Amino acid sequence: MRVIFTGGGTGGHIYPILAIIERLKETGISKNDEILFVGTKRGLESKIVPHAGINFKTIEIQGFSRKNLIKNIETVKLFIKATKEAKKIISKFKPDVVLGTGGYVSGAIVYEAAKMGIPTLIHESNSVVGLANKFLGHYVDKICYTFDDAAKQFSEKDKLIQTGNPRSQQVLNLNLEKIDLAQKWSLNPQMPTVLVFGGSRGALAINQVMEAALSEFSKKPYQVIWATGQYYYGSVKEKLAGKRIPENLRIVPYIDNMPALLPQMSCVVSRSGATSLAEFTALGVPVVLIPSPNVTHNHQMKNALDMEKAGAALVIPENDLNSNNFVSSIDHILLDSEYASKMSTASKKLGVPDSANQIISVMKALQAQK
Numbered sequence: 001m002r003v004i005f006t007g008g009g010t011g012g013h014i015y016p017i018l019a020i021i022e023r024l025k026e027t028g029i030s031k032n033d034e035i036l037f038v039g040t041k042r043g044l045e046s047k048i049v050p051h052a053g054i055n056f057k058t059i060e061i062q063g064f065s066r067k068n069l070i071k072n073i074e075t076v077k078l079f080i081k082a083t084k085e086a087k088k089i090i091s092k093f094k095p096d097v098v099l100g101t102g103g104y105v106s107g108a109i110v111y112e113a114a115k116m117g118i119p120t121l122i123h124e125s126n127s128v129v130g131l132a133n134k135f136l137g138h139y140v141d142k143i144c145y146t147f148d149d150a151a152k153q154f155s156e157k158d159k160l161i162q163t164g165n166p167r168s169q170q171v172l173n174l175n176l177e178k179i180d181l182a183q184k185w186s187l188n189p190q191m192p193t194v195l196v197f198g199g200s201r202g203a204l205a206i207n208q209v210m211e212a213a214l215s216e217f218s219k220k221p222y223q224v225i226w227a228t229g230q231y232y233y234g235s236v237k238e239k240l241a242g243k244r245i246p247e248n249l250r251i252v253p254y255i256d257n258m259p260a261l262l263p264q265m266s267c268v269v270s271r272s273g274a275t276s277l278a279e280f281t282a283l284g285v286p287v288v289l290i291p292s293p294n295v296t297h298n299h300q301m302k303n304a305l306d307m308e309k310a311g312a313a314l315v316i317p318e319n320d321l322n323s324n325n326f327v328s329s330i331d332h333i334l335l336d337s338e339y340a341s342k343m344s345t346a347s348k349k350l351g352v353p354d355s356a357n358q359i360i361s362v363m364k365a366l367q368a369q370k
Contacts, residue, residue, distance in 0.1 A: 001367055002034045004093060006109040007101030008043035012125050012274040016101055018052060019166035023356040029364070036093050038086070040105050059085045061104045082108040090116060096367045099123065099359075100136060107132040114139040119366035123359065125165050125274035127302035129153040142362050146274065146352075147306050163359050164352025165278035172282050172353050176260040185225065185250045192222040192266035192334050198290075199271055200254055202229015205318050206269070206290055207236055213323035218246035222266065222334045226251050266340065267333045269326075272304035272313075280312075281351035286343040287313045288329045290321060311346035 005021065007013035017037065024030040036055045039045035049056045061082040086109045090098070098113035098120045100106030106122070114120045114136075121142040124133050127149040137143055137154045144163040145151055151160050181187040198206040210226055217224050226249060228236045233253035245251070255261055262268070262283050270276055272289040280287050289307060291300035307313035314329045333340050352358070 001030050001097065001363065002093065002095045003030055003363065004036045004038060004090065004095040004098045004109065004113070005101075006038040006098070006103075006106040008039040008045040008103040008105045010103070010273075011044060011048075013101045013103045013106070014039075014045050014048055015275045016123055016125055016166045016278075017099070018048075018054075019170035020099070020356050020359055021052075021054060022170060023166070023360060027360070029360065036089075036095070038089060038105060038109050039103075043103065043105070057089055059089070059105060059108060061108055079104075079108060083112045086112040087116070090118065096370065097121070097363045099363065100132070100140075101125065102130040102133050104132055107135055110136050111139055114141075119363075119370060121359075121362060121366065123163070123166075124150045125278070126150065126299045127306050128297045128299035130296070130299075141366055144359055144362060146278075147303065149302060149306060161358075161362055163362070164355035165274060166356035166359055167275050167278035168282035168351045169354055169356040171259050171262075171279050174259050176257070178264055179257065179261045181264060185252075187223050187225075187248075187250065189264070191248075193225060193264065194222060194267040194269065194330055194334060195225045195227065195255070195261065195265045196269040197227035197255065198229055199273070199276075200229065202227070202232040202254075203271060203290070203292065204232065205321055206271075207232050209321050209323055209326045211236070211239060213327050214240070214243070214246065214249070216323065216327045217249050218244075220248065220331070220334075222248070222330075224249040225255075225261075227255050228253060230254050267330060269330065272300040272307070272315075274303060277303055277307060278351070278355075281307075281347050282353065284344040284348035284351070286333045286340050286347065288326075288333070289313045289315050290318055291315070293318050307347075307350065310350055312343060312350055313347075 005017045037049045038057050041058045059082045061078050100110040100122045110120050120140040122133050122136050122140050123144040125146050127147040129150050137156050143159045144161050146165045181189045207228055230253045267286050269288045272291045289304040291304045304315045308315045
């Protein structure tokens with residue numbers, strides 16, 4: 001099966017595609033030269049996708065501005081130009097199916113493919129549907145989604161299929177050697193451990209509340225791994241210079257192999273991006289979520305509230321975050337094994353262990369209808 005994938009800007013648009021591609025190759029449905037990823041030069045995809053050994057092409061496109069109307073005239077011109085570039089790429093590659101995950105680049109590629117009569121589908125990984133996917137919902141053949149709330153935002157009910165996030169299946173199938181906590185950080189592998197992190201770059205608010213709560217952890221019957229993010233690591237170490245660091249706490253810049261560490265975590269404190277939530281629900285890890293307020297349509301808060309409603313997370317809005325509710329939320333999970341177990345069960349119910357397979361089945365069905 002020849003497939004064009006498109007999506008960009010953030011990891012939430014890229015990692016689901018990588019999970020599907022990995023499964024297509026594993027099953028022999030598609031070879032590497034039958035797969036093409038179309039993104040932009042500016043987006044995160046320009047680094048991640050070529051590094052993964054996947055064929056990659058770019059088109060020039062930008063998003064609409066709510067404040068600058070003159071810039072929007074340029075955006076419309078770019079979109080028209082981008083659809084022409086998209087048509088050339090599609091005509092040359094001759095895909096059987098085109099799949100988009102969001103971002104303006106997917107708007108141009110999937111829209112043009114649909115106009116050309118090529119089977120198309122989109123995947124929405126967040127609770128709040130992005131502008132590109134909302135626009136494309138009118139034109140595509142199928143709409144795959146993760147959260148129930150996303151389905152309510154599409155009017156094309158006959159196209160909807162709840163598949164979950166394919167990153168869940170990828171994480172479950174990874175045959176990784178677990179990180180040795182004793183060897184790597186001199187921690188006790190038998191003791192409950194909480195991981196606190198704010199993504200690869202880190203999160204200032206999470207780091208600040210960790211600094212404020214630092215002394216609290218010395219009294220706890222659990223261990224803490226605090227991943228500050230590479231960007232903040234130097235400043236955190238500087239602020240803590242001369243302060244007593246609890247013996248049960250380790251400060252690291254980032255976790256370079258998260259799926260190898262997560263199965264050993266009793267609890268995780270994190271932002272609530274779609275990719276992270278797919279990993280947590282795949283493994284049933286109890287979580288405290290502190291959604292980032294710096295995202296479009298506040299979608300991280302909506303993601304987190306969906307998790308909380310299902311009993312799979314505790315949520316602290318960043319504006320309400322303080323050392324008291326931060327530590328007490330972690331305690332609530334780690335000091336009450338029955339509660340933690342219920343949360344883990346609820347989390348696993350949200351995970352879809354065969355998500356990538358389900359999406360590939362939709363793709364094959366569309367190919368068969370050509």
